[in-house]
Amino acid sequence: xxxxxxxxKLSSRIRxxxxxxxxxxxxxxxxxxLVPPAYQTVFMQSKEAYSFYRQSLIFFLKDIxxxxxxxxxxxxxxxxxxxxEVVNDNxxxxxxxxxxxxxxxxxxxxxxxxxxxxxxxxxRLEINSVSLSAYQNRYEIDEVLVYLAVLRKVIxxxxxxxxxxxxxDKSGRLRKGIAVNYVISGLDSCSxxxxxxxxxxxxxxxxxxxxxxxxxxxxCVYTLDNDLLITNSDFIEAFYNIQELHNSLIWVLxxxxxxxxxxxxxxxxxxxxxxxxxEQLDIPEIQLCQLWCFFQYDSKxxxxxxxxxSKENNIITMKxxxxxxxSGEVIPVICDFINRIQIEKEVVVTITPxxxxxxxxxxxxxxxxxxxxxxxxxxxxxxxxxxxxxxxIE
Numbered sequence: 001x002x003x004x005x006x007x008x009k010l011s012s013r014i015r016x017x018x019x020x021x022x023x024x025x026x027x028x029x030x031x032x033x034l035v036p037p038a039y040q041t042v043f044m045q046s047k048e049a050y051s052f053y054r055q056s057l058i059f060f061l062k063d064i065x066x067x068x069x070x071x072x073x074x075x076x077x078x079x080x081x082x083x084x085e086v087v088n089d090n091x092x093x094x095x096x097x098x099x100x101x102x103x104x105x106x107x108x109x110x111x112x113x114x115x116x117x118x119x120x121x122x123x124r125l126e127i128n129s130v131s132l133s134a135y136q137n138r139y140e141i142d143e144v145l146v147y148l149a150v151l152r153k154v155i156x157x158x159x160x161x162x163x164x165x166x167x168x169d170k171s172g173r174l175r176k177g178i179a180v181n182y183v184i185s186g187l188d189s190c191s192x193x194x195x196x197x198x199x200x201x202x203x204x205x206x207x208x209x210x211x212x213x214x215x216x217x218x219x220c221v222y223t224l225d226n227d228l229l230i231t232n233s234d235f236i237e238a239f240y241n242i243q244e245l246h247n248s249l250i251w252v253l254x255x256x257x258x259x260x261x262x263x264x265x266x267x268x269x270x271x272x273x274x275x276x277x278x279e280q281l282d283i284p285e286i287q288l289c290q291l292w293c294f295f296q297y298d299s300k301x302x303x304x305x306x307x308x309x310s311k312e313n314n315i316i317t318m319k320x321x322x323x324x325x326x327s328g329e330v331i332p333v334i335c336d337f338i339n340r341i342q343i344e345k346e347v348v349v350t351i352t353p354x355x356x357x358x359x360x361x362x363x364x365x366x367x368x369x370x371x372x373x374x375x376x377x378x379x380x381x382x383x384x385x386x387x388x389x390x391x392x393i394e
Contacts, residue, residue, distance in 0.1 A: 003359020049268035056293035269294035
């Protein structure tokens with residue numbers, strides 16, 4: 001169980017952060033309190049780890065809020081295509097990398113135009129010329145439909161075709177209405193994604209607005225011949241669906257990209273270290289808190305080989321890998337720990353998976369001023385320990 005208010009507060013913090021980045025603002029000027037938990041720590045460990053954690057947290061929060069349907073289905077389709085016999089891993093990577101770059105630029109352009117809504121002081125989404133323009137800008141982003149059409153063709157026809165000539169006109173431009181129908185016709189196994197696409201893409205609204213053949217009256221859009229095009233409630237639904245489709249594609253492509261280097265990220269996401277004595281095993285113990293996404297993705301924990309502990313002046317440093325290295329001030333309990341290490345020459349390392357607080361009824365504690373909770377059972381292993389005190393190996 002979780003607390004919906006706590007989850008929404010964390011989700012809102014993430015949305016504001018992502019918007020800040022998208023606006024092109026200097027991240028160094030962002031107030032620390034606005035940066036989501038552990039983002040800065042993980043970024044310092046690895047940019048790839050930072051991306052993996054961001055995407056993992058976004059999905060986790062949507063999943064527990066039962067809002068992850070199209071994300072899950074799009075990721076399922078992507079994996080289905082990757083596992084297909086007709087798709088070469090390298091060819092798919094080239095396709096995704098090229099599409100992702102174009103998509104990010106178009107999406108950024110679309111996002112900038114959407115900023116007018118807030119800059120003009122419009123408090124909520126409703127039909128007006130600004131919101132219709134923002135919708136059209138999103139509609140014109142080809143890459144969403146291209147990606148879906150390529151997946152659909154592999155799954156339905158067993159053909160990996162990135163050119164999609166059958167969906168283009170003679171000049172090579174994507175015929176979006178035809179592309180939408182083509183994609184929808186092959187998504188019977190993904191009902192949520194199919195429904196979202198159907199609600200998001202409204203060719204008639206896009207065409208009439210683009211050709212200046214519309215009038216806004218009584219909260220609805222009509223043609224100049226007085227035919228109803230769309231009501232305000234249907235427009236809001238279309239706008240949010242197309243926005244969520246874009247967000248889901250951003251998530252899938254970014255998550256897929258970060259998974260390419262997941263083997264190098266196993267020791268990332270460690271946020272804190274504690275030094276203790278395990279009475280049950282009669283041995284010194286190091287307690288690590290690691291973000292759940294890194295912990296769960298690594299079943300072998302083969303990066304846990306040996307612990308290097310050094311003390312110089314009043315600073316103790318624990319190192320397991322170059323990334324998993326944490327320093328801190330020596331306190332009395334650490335002195336006792338060091339004395340035992342000198343005798344035992346080994347230590348129990350216990351890793352506890354944690355997540356930023358979601359208001360669940362589990363153990364809660366503070367790390368660097370942020371609240372975290374335990375998410376799953378810890379992992380413990382006995383490792384050899386090498387101790388170095390003031391430049392001398394003990």
